[in-house]
Every structure is written in structure tokens, then in C-alpha cells.
Amino acid sequence: MSAAMSDSKDAFILTVEDLTVSFDGFKAVNGLNFYVEPNECRVIIGPNGAGKTTVLDLICGRTKATGGSVQFKGQELLKMREDQIVHAGVGRKFQNPSVYEDLTVFENLEISYPRGYSVFGALAFRRDQAVRDRIAEIAEIIFLQNHLQEKAAYLSHGQKQWLEIGMLLIQDPELLMLDEPVAGMSVAERVKTAELLNRIIADRSVIVIEHDMKFVEDIATRVTVLHQGKLLAEGSMAHVQADPKVIEVYLGH
């Protein structure tokens, strides 16, 4: 932790303290602390079953914590419902892309535009210039500016993943959480996804769960290593890579 960071909790966009969840007595996440700064890309790594996905589920309200605190810009997320957490500015992408296959790229982005909360509401509003401009801007960030009129069904797996990221970005979350975003992607797509993430942290923080160490190296501001629901190590990629505990439980395999 840098001196500037430890001055005040206001320096963090997300403060996770003593976070714990137990499933029938089994503590999948156990007294976890970590702190995310604005414009940071935090990568969570760790062996299978370490609790990585559960941590994101707890932050976004999908799973209820047994104890602890998760503060996002000073608001206690553990007391909020999933939809309230989204509304507060926390976006979450799950492992499998869930785009609307029958709609075009443009339409997928349009229905995700925050003005419409139902599919009908979203499709009914006038496609004014502001919406078109925003869609064009997002399409460029996600490398789909030349695919706007294509049905999502015809996109590659990687392009669908990018579209889903775009559908979250159009809502302008201040914290975006991604679960293994490059799983199933080609090497070229991974490189572009790293570029995408490095670009979007100019305006927000990102938490990524990832196993591909080359990709982690390309994106991570800081790495948090989980093991059996607990924090094993934390720091720069170089720092955690050199940690004997991390090599023993994860990187050495």
C-alpha cells in the first residue's frame, strides 16, 4: 500500500473488509480484505475453488455475505439489492456471454443504454443523436464499429464477449467486474482485450478474475492472490510471481 493510499479510505473506490461467506459451515471466503483504487485494474488469481467467483458474487449482491463489509464510494453494498448495486455504478460480466443473439450489435448496445430499463421501453424511445453517438463511441472501444448492423448471433465468441463488455460500458459503471473475459479467445483477441481494458481504466476501476498469466501481466495494476478463501499475497505481478507461497499453491502447477 502506498503512503497516499493509506492516508484515507476516501482514496479507494472499493473497500472490502473482513468479507466472509459460509455455505453450510464451509467458509468459501474467509476474512478477506482488499482495497481498490480509482483507475486501477485489479486481477484476482488463485487455484480452482479459491473463492474468486464468490468474491465477485458477494460484491454484486448475487450471494449474501455472512459477515464483513464492502464499501463502494462510501456506500455499504452488503445492505443493498443486486439492482441497487448496479444502479450505484457496479457492473458485472459473467463468464458466458449473454448477448441477445437475434438483435444486431447496435440494438444490443441500444437496449443496454441506461434510459430504458425494460426491453420495450428501450426500443420505444427515439434513437436520438446522443444515443447514436454513445453507441458509436462504445462500438469503437470494443472493436465492433464495422459490425453495428450485424446480428450478434454471427459474431465470433470473442466479439460476443466484447459486445457484452460494451453493453456494460454504455451504462458507464465506475467499477466493472469481469470473470475470465478472455476464456476461449484467440491470442490476437486476448491482445485486443488487454488493449480494451487498458483503455477503459482511464475512466473507471476494473476487477478481473483470470488464469492466463500473460494476460494478467498485460492488464494488472495490482494482483490479489486468493487461496482457500483467504488473501495469500498481493502486489504487482512481479511481486506476487516471486512469492514462494504463490508459486507453491498456484503458479508452480
Ligand SMILES: Nc1ncnc2c1ncn2[C@@H]1O[C@H](COP(=O)(O)OP(=O)(O)OP(=O)(O)O)[C@@H](O)[C@H]1O
Ligand atoms: N452457492 C454455493 N454453495 C455451496 N458451495 C459453494 C457455493 N458457491 C461456491 N461454493 C464453493 O465455494 C468454493 C469457492 O468457489 P468459487 O467458485 O468462488 O472458486 P473460484 O476461485 O472462482 O474457482 P474457479 O477458478 O474454479 O472458478 C468452492 O469450493 C465452491 O464449491
